[in-house]
Amino acid sequence: MNYTNLQNSFLIDQINNTLNEKQKEAVLVESGPVLVIAGAGSGKTRVLTYRVAYLTGILGIPPHRIFVATFTNKAAQEMKERINSLMGTQVRDLWIGTFHSLCVRILRKEIWRIGYSQNFSIFDRDDQKKLIKDIVGKGERPDRFIHYISRVKTYGEGIEDRFLNSVFEEYTKKMKLLNALDFDDLLVLTLKIFESFPDVKNHYAERFLHILVDEYQDTNRLQYEIIRHLSSKHRNIFVVGDDDQSIYAFRGADLRNILDFEQDFPDARIIRLEQNYRSTKNILKAASTVIAHNRLRKGKTLWTQNPEGKKIVIFECDTEREEAETVAKIIEKSGREYRDFLILYRTNAQSRAFEERFHLEGIPYQIVGGMKFYERQEIKDILAYLRILVNPKDEIALLRIFNVPPRGIGVKTVETVKNYAEMKKVSLLDALKQMESLDLHKSRKEKLQNFFSL
Ligand SMILES: Nc1ncnc2c1ncn2[C@@H]1O[C@H](COP(=O)(O)OP(=O)(O)O)[C@@H](O)[C@H]1O
Ligand SMILES: [Mg+2]
Numbered sequence: 313m314n315y316t317n318l319q320n321s322f323l324i325d326q327i328n329n330t331l332n333e334k335q336k337e338a339v340l341v342e343s344g345p346v347l348v349i350a351g352a353g354s355g356k357t358r359v360l361t362y363r364v365a366y367l368t369g370i371l372g373i374p375p376h377r378i379f380v381a382t383f384t385n386k387a388a389q390e391m392k393e394r395i396n397s398l399m400g401t402q403v404r405d406l407w408i409g410t411f412h413s414l415c416v417r418i419l420r421k422e423i424w425r426i427g428y429s430q431n432f433s434i435f436d437r438d439d440q441k442k443l444i445k446d447i448v449g450k451g452e453r454p455d456r457f458i459h460y461i462s463r464v465k466t467y468g469e470g471i472e473d474r475f476l477n478s479v480f481e482e483y484t485k486k487m488k489l490l491n492a493l494d495f496d497d498l499l500v501l502t503l504k505i506f507e508s509f510p511d512v513k514n515h516y517a518e519r520f521l522h523i524l525v526d527e528y529q530d531t532n533r534l535q536y537e538i539i540r541h542l543s544s545k546h547r548n549i550f551v552v553g554d555d556d557q558s559i560y561a562f563r564g565a566d567l568r569n570i571l572d573f574e575q576d577f578p579d580a581r582i583i584r585l586e587q588n589y590r591s592t593k594n595i596l597k598a599a600s601t602v603i604a605h606n607r608l609r610k611g612k613t614l615w616t617q618n619p620e621g622k623k624i625v626i627f628e629c630d631t632e633r634e635e636a637e638t639v640a641k642i643i644e645k646s647g648r649e650y651r652d653f654l655i656l657y658r659t660n661a662q663s664r665a666f667e668e669r670f671h672l673e674g675i676p677y678q679i680v681g682g683m684k685f686y687e688r689q690e691i692k693d694i695l696a697y698l699r700i701l702v703n704p705k706d707e708i709a710l711l712r713i714f715n716v717p718p719r720g721i722g723v724k725t726v727e728t729v730k731n732y733a734e735m736k737k738v739s740l741l742d743a744l745k746q747m748e749s750l751d752l753h754k755s756r757k758e759k760l761q762n763f764f765s766l
Pocket of ligand 2: 356357358
């Protein structure tokens, strides 16, 4: 037996011994559209991961012809590691990542077709806010504009509001000038390229023999259109999702995707996974009772071999303080390690009562997913320098670093440069180049000169 066969035999062994029958059925589908629909903790991600290993390791599909969309970058990383360990080797050239990162890959190659250059910057919400403040002035809160812009892009739903729409137009114009894309653009423009250039679409549709999507219930309309294009040639589209678990409806995720899959792919195989591996019977029973009220669900019954487990306890408290106190008491009385506890809350502001109480009692804690403000700022400052180097038109990045680290360049000086650039209709960088014509005191110019010569 040669080396490859040895690796395969490990993979075959794993497929046979660590999957249940339904999971195995899903992993081993040869081709065609497949919808795996299942509850939380039933092994959907495991199935997807094994399937990628099966496709490359046993069917011999080259990794660069497989496209896997995950919901987060972290999930992609974990999946990659798991695939490598199933394969017993580093799998290279697999297209795996979030929709956004996969679109970036396509856009870096293709975006020249629609008049951007390939060194485009990607604006996060913070950058968007700055740009919008530039457009509407300091008095307005930028959030509602960002929200509106995103809705129009994702759903094509505008409203008749002259102010909103003029901001939208100005924003779009500015973004193009800065050679910058926001997160929605990554999807919108990929789709636009596919739709305007059929040969480009065909190229990718030809290339990707298999398209796999995790957390399919949370894909939005644009993402769905993208995978429909990508799978138009080979029709090997494999999606796993949970119609009861869509937590991102407010972000444009569209439950209809999952419910309409059968309609769009009438020959799709539907596989339901109903055994849960993560929770006790009591927890499962409670969850099932709650989601039984969901409208628009396809209906599935979860069961588990796990033990009954402890009963779920509900406490009602009148105030935040009382709530935090109660939780602290439960933790202290339990006799368990602090790291055995997890507290979930709906909004970040709700952490405060808990934090105060825990400080008081000396209970150590760690906030997950909250923004570590200073850390983030520094990282973003460094990124801003890199962005300027790659895309000199990126003025939002430039404005960010004028005085970081502090070099005595004040708001007034920056305003002068900005006004000059606007008046002369040149970029900020060009305005700096024409420093001699700026209406500034000599010492200020020197400081700018120092910055510019960086
Ligand atoms: N057939 C199985 N046997 C044992 N454990 C399993 C099996 N399938 C899944 N698991 C475990 O159950 C947990 C949930 O699996 P995961 O793939 O993350 O589920 P989902 O994506 O559906 O939420 C993981 O810890 C996984 O390793
Ligand atoms: Mg999962």
